Amino acid sequence: MTYMSAIKFADEPGRIAALYRYEILDTDPEQEFQDITKLVRTLFNVPIAAISLVDVDRQWFKAIDGLGISETPRSVAFCDYTLRSADPVAVEDATQDPRFVANPLVTGAPAVRCYLGVPLTTPEGYNLGSLCVIGTEPRSFSPADEQVLASFARLVVSQMELRMEARRDMLTGALTRRAFSDALQAAAEEAAAGEAPASLILFDIDHFKYVNDRWGHPAGDEVLRAVSEAIVCELRPADRLGRLGGEEFGVLAQVMEADEALALAERVRQAVAALRVPCLQGHAVTVSGGVASWHPSRPDQAEWVAAADVALYTAKRSGRNRIVEAFGSLLHAT
């Protein structure tokens, strides 16, 4: 396979951003990944097989067959060694390996003895985690074993890519409404737990029906693509863009307070206003926006979205091409 870049071992922030782009951490079990670990466990005749994704300070298992845990600290993860390798990592007997002899996964349950892990490498060259098989008896793995596991590891990554694309709007590449709702729900739960503030911005293209009626739907599609690209240019890697309706977009800005979100929304508004879409023959494109940060007075997703919606509606009613913020019961317009 020649379409993979060299592995970027030194770029940990880039690796974490790449992992987050797959929007797979802390998601529910999914059949296609569980089938891979089941198959691998059977083929290798081992007690445990896992798809491990290594986050900042933990390894989280997207699928694990043979052990009932969902994550461990990164400090005890065998897969953290695999992460730092371009090749499979094989451990014949962990009790004889100075790297692992004192590891609690060896000295305690599940009493790991042998391990074979292959890094999960993205086409851009980031190792996100590993596909591994684990045994409770010493064992040596052959080059053929390593090749089989490496083949499965490449499948895991292409499966993750297919999954990511299935969550994207075909025209703009933004998240689908459903995928954006999942992201919003997770953000609401984190904010409610006091883990991270988050802000929601709803954008609606002004007079979009006029564009479609006058220049046709292909022109409308070009406007949608241009607007979504203009929004993406203003976002940070961890921010999420969703296409929620025909001409409506949502931005989930995590770890962002209200004043920053308002500033972000205003930058987007200006960027869109500066667009020149050739097929529109000089007609200007603008967006209206409504901003709502997560707030204890509206703890769940529906209330949060409703607050942003009211702000957006106010922006439309008060002349369009402007941003309005909802804050409790107050509205603030730019």
Added chain:
Amino acid sequence: MSTASPPRSLPPELDRPLDPWLARMEPRLRPVLERHHDNLVALCRSLEQAGHSSDVIRACIRDLLASYEAELAHSLLQEEPAS
């Protein structure tokens, strides 16, 4: 794209040209599906070289294809958001 020779016992589910139906797909999906197909073929090769029987190989591929069928169908049948 790999230039190695295909496995002797490539399951028929994989032994079809992708081009006709890739051409009908969204451009963004095509490289992802091509990579997944290549990876499935590479898996067949590695299982064969590791000495697994054609029955085992076919069973693996069948299970894996069935697994990602749902994601693929969702991508292909994605509806336009309502205005």
